[in-house]
Amino acid sequence: MADNRILQTALKQLRKSADKAQCRLTETRSTEINADEGVVKLLRTTGNSSLLLQAIKNGRKGTHSINKTNASSVSEAVKAVLSSADSAPADPAHDFAHRPNRRSLVKGPLQPDLDQMHSRLTELLADIRERYPLVRVRAAIVAHVNRHDRLVNSSGVDLTSSTGVYWFMVMFLAKQGTKTSSFNYSGSSLPDLSGRLIDTGMLHLQFQQVQDQLNCGQSSGKFSGDILLAPGCLAHFIDDYSGIFLCDRALISETSLLRDKLGQKVADQDFSLETSPVNKCFCETEWFNSDGFVQKGCRLIDAGVLKHFSLSLYGARKTGRKRSSNVSQFYIVKPGNTNLDAMLSSIKRGLLVLRFSGGTPSVSGDFSGVAKNCYYIENGKIRHPVTETMVAGNLLAMFKNIRSISRERVNSGSWLLPWMLFSGLTISGK
Amino acid sequence: MIDLDLRHASPDFKHYTELRLQENKETRLSLINGSLISNSRTAKSGLSARTYINGSWGFASSPVIDKRTLRAVLKEADFNAGYLNRKVKLGKPELPCCRKKAVDVPEAPKKPCSATELVAFMTGLDHLISDSCPKLSSRSLRLYFISMEKKLITSCGSELHSLLPRISLYVDLTMEHKGEPVSLYNVYGGYGFFEQHFTSPEALLPAVEKQYQSLEQKSRGIHPRAGVHTCILDAELGGILAHEAVGHTVESDLVRSGSVAADRWRQPVASPIVSLADFAHTALGRPCPVPVHIDDEGMAARDAMIIENGILSSYLHDKESAMDFNMPPTGNARAFEYSDEPLVRMRNTAILPGKDRISDMIASIDDGYYLIRPGNGQADATGEFMFAVTMGYEIKKGALGRALKDVTVSGVAFDFLKTVDMVSDELSWECGGFCSKKQLMIVGMGGPAVRGLINVGGR
Incomplete structure (x- = not known):
């Protein structure tokens, strides 16, 4: 096989000078049909390859990536990565997976069905026009990605995955006369195109919301209230939480306020968070990682207790902590025992938020931003959509102040999340 | 290569x-x-x-x-x-x-x-x-x-x-x-x-x-008070406002989808002292940080004067949208990688300098804020925007006071620009702007400092 020849050649060349070496060749073939402003406009077929070479020499590490696989390019890249390693200071934390492991995975449809992609996209646009006449589709894409990924290293790791997955994305707003709603978007990965795209995720609610938003009210003044986050919106908050408190950078720099909290309660007892890039519920996968390990699920927070940090091999060795069994954003949050309707009914004053436009939280976890595509809720009833409404809070406090978690969950193909209701946020209207 | x-x-x-x-x-x-x-x-x-x-x-x-x-x-x-x-x-x-x-x-x-x-x-x-x-x-x-x-x-x-x-x-x-x-x-x-x-x-x-x-x-800073305040947005924040909250709404693909700019053609959208441009390669006689002479459709790139003395005067076009809108092409089609198709993208977007000195602008405010460094920012088809502010000061009785902790400001671009009553006399560009719209793109953002009314997140 061509990939084996390329990788073994590169590995052999690197091993002549390096103590440890690792090579990864990723080849992707994407087929993508695009609609702009509701009209199918573009068919795009792209090929790419990425050859990632890494070498450790006397504790010094270099990395070089090219997208060519011919012999002369590979030889040049080998020289470049060795030169890069020579330039670096020694750091004993650098390493690759060192247990021999030869495995492979094949998952999903490896070839696209172009006619079906076209018909599903056309059907989605027609469904939107018929059922949500005020919605305008800014862009919609149905795509298929075939990815062949192989990693070998000097310790006998040889991992191969061949995957195929469909995905779609739609970005939209509503328009009536001169009134314009906020835009919103949604996307999911799919194992096949057997169902109507409009029935995916929360699209019906999102389309309805932008239509409603043409007639907004405002939440006046400032108050401490509840926010009910939709699953897609929750994913962004979990991303921020993980980035600021749980990941390599936060632990290596020692800016994480949770750095000494392993085994301690850091969130509400109903909150359990795991990352699981190989879970069968997902059509996407990251079967192995860039350290050369086959990934497994990892429970980061269990019943509110911090169980693991999300650390790579380098992050773990650098900080003297345990390596996470995966480093990914394939989030799974355990469902709660409350129906979404009951959660809404329990809100005395607050917001139902489908999209949040916020700044990157500070290292202390403080955040603020605009609640987009949202409704104002009072005494358990949705009153009206609102605009120009800001929400401020602190991520650590927020996940300690969870009021309820829904039974219902949404699967995007790469995360599985419920609705979550948080209390004690500062909400301020204009 | x-x-x-x-x-x-x-x-x-x-x-x-x-x-x-x-x-x-x-x-x-x-x-x-x-x-x-x-x-x-x-x-x-x-x-x-x-x-x-x-x-x-x-x-x-x-x-x-x-x-x-x-x-x-x-x-x-x-x-x-x-x-x-x-x-x-x-x-x-x-x-x-x-x-x-x-x-x-x-x-x-x-x-x-x-x-x-x-x-x-x-x-x-x-x-x-x-x-x-x-x-x-x-x-x-x-x-x-x-x-x-x-x-x-x-x-x-x-x-x-x-x-x-x-x-x-x-x-x-x-x-x-x-x-x-x-x-x-x-x-x-x-x-x-x-x-x-x-x-x-x-x-x-x-x-x-x-x-x-x-x-x-x-x-040792303070959290600002939440609410609408008179603020000075310094050059980098002015640049991010020009890019995120105005520039995106005048990209022809967003206009066609019904952005707020679609209904404001040739209408007042800002104070008459505000002009805003997407420069191709040269601004006020000096090279821009992201010079584009010919775009990725082979079209000669020219400056797009988006707002001229407060009036919405130009959209940003690729060849097809210029044909559809029956307007002159502006050369805004750009692609990030070889495997990317050209999209309508900004180049160097900035409010044009005015006549005020920054010291006079600070002295003119009795109770407000001077907002200097941006974090990230996002905007909407409505022109509604949100920017993180990572460095700023309170202004009390015409002088700078205590520094501010991280804060978010928000508003609606055309509403804010109508409140602008002072524009500083210097244009400066920030160093590392990227824009994300299906693909990444290197962009330039900059401007003078502007004074207006803006909603501050606070606590």
Whole structure:
């Protein structure tokens, strides 16, 4: 096989000078049909390859990536990565997976069905026009990605995955006369195109919301209230939480306020968070990682207790902590025992938020931003959509102040999340 | 870049066609508290073709660069456009043509820094910061260099060879105050190569020490009061406002979807003292940070005066939208990687300078805020925007007061711009702007400082 020849050649060349070496060749073939402003406009077929070479020499590490696989390019890249390693200071934390492991995975449809992609996209646009006449589709894409990924290293790791997955994305707003709603978007990965795209995720609610938003009210003044986050919106908050408190950078720099909290309660007892890039519920996968390990699920927070940090091999060795069994954003949050309707009914004053436009939280976890595509809720009833409404809070406090978690969950193909209701946020209207 | 004469494929053009050969090179070095955690280089190059048949587009790309692949990519793009044309039957007319040739390749340093020298610069700067800034609990330095080299030919006869280099050094400093970490980052560098911006770690240290002093002030800072206040947005925040909250709403694809700018053509959208432009390559006689002479459709790039004395006066176009809107093309079609199709993108977006001095602007405010450094920002089709502000001061009785902790400001662009009553007399560009819209893109953002009413997040 061509990939084996390329990788073994590169590995052999690197091993002549390096103590440890690792090579990864990723080849992707994407087929993508695009609609702009509701009209199918573009068919795009792209090929790419990425050859990632890494070498450790006397504790010094270099990395070089090219997208060519011919012999002369590979030889040049080998020289470049060795030169890069020579330039670096020694750091004993650098390493690759060192247990021999030869495995492979094949998952999903490896070839696209172009006619079906076209018909599903056309059907989605027609469904939107018929059922949500005020919605305008800014862009919609149905795509298929075939990815062949192989990693070998000097310790006998040889991992191969061949995957195929469909995905779609739609970005939209509503328009009536001169009134314009906020835009919103949604996307999911799919194992096949057997169902109507409009029935995916929360699209019906999102389309309805932008239509409603043409007639907004405002939440006046400032108050401490509840926010009910939709699953897609929750994913962004979990991303921020993980980035600021749980990941390599936060632990290596020692800016994480949770750095000494392993085994301690850091969130509400109903909150359990795991990352699981190989879970069968997902059509996407990251079967192995860039350290050369086959990934497994990892429970980061269990019943509110911090169980693991999300650390790579380098992050773990650098900080003297345990390596996470995966480093990914394939989030799974355990469902709660409350129906979404009951959660809404329990809100005395607050917001139902489908999209949040916020700044990157500070290292202390403080955040603020605009609640987009949202409704104002009072005494358990949705009153009206609102605009120009800001929400401020602190991520650590927020996940300690969870009021309820829904039974219902949404699967995007790469995360599985419920609705979550948080209390004690500062909400301020204009 | 691997070279190939794209004109080999010209005889095979059957329809409107663009052929592009592109290479993006990147270098990343990252230090956290003195440890080099990233030391990588990437080169990505390839061929792409895009063809147009009666309103349907076909695009294809390959990382292989040779004559055979060139023809294969062109054939595949033709097939893709033909496939959609048969399915969709849009029946649109031919695109407007522009025959323009340009070479825009800045001279690279005669003696570029080696990998060892770059690492030595970074570790040297880190040592200096560690010695000079004793209260820091953490320091993070990240060097990012990108160069985009493109060769383009079109069936209209346009030819382009361009190189866009940019170096950015991100310095992120953290200290603790009463057990709470407080951070402040800054970006140094800009258009060009490392060697043109950074001579030695010592030369950069004064700027970082100033950043450290600002961080000290911020660590003792206050949370601003939530609500609408009279504020001065300094140049970088003015730039992000121009880009995010105005620029995106006038991109022709968003206009067509019904953005707020669609209904404001030739109407007042800002105070008469506000003019705002997307510059192609030169602003007020000086080169812009992201010069574009010919865009990726081979169209001559020209300045787009988006707002002229408060009146909405221009949208941003690619060839097709200019034809659809019956407006002059502006040359805003840009693609990030060889495997990306050109989209309507901004280039260098800024409010034009006014006549006020920043000191007079501060002195004019009895109770408000001076907002200086942005974090990230987002905006909406409605012009509603949100920007993080990572450095600012309160203004009390015409003088700067205490520093501010991180805060978010929001508003609606055209509403805010109508409240602008002072514009400073200097234009400055920020160093490291990227825009994300299906693809990444290097952009320039800048401006003067502006005074107006804005909603401050606060607590």
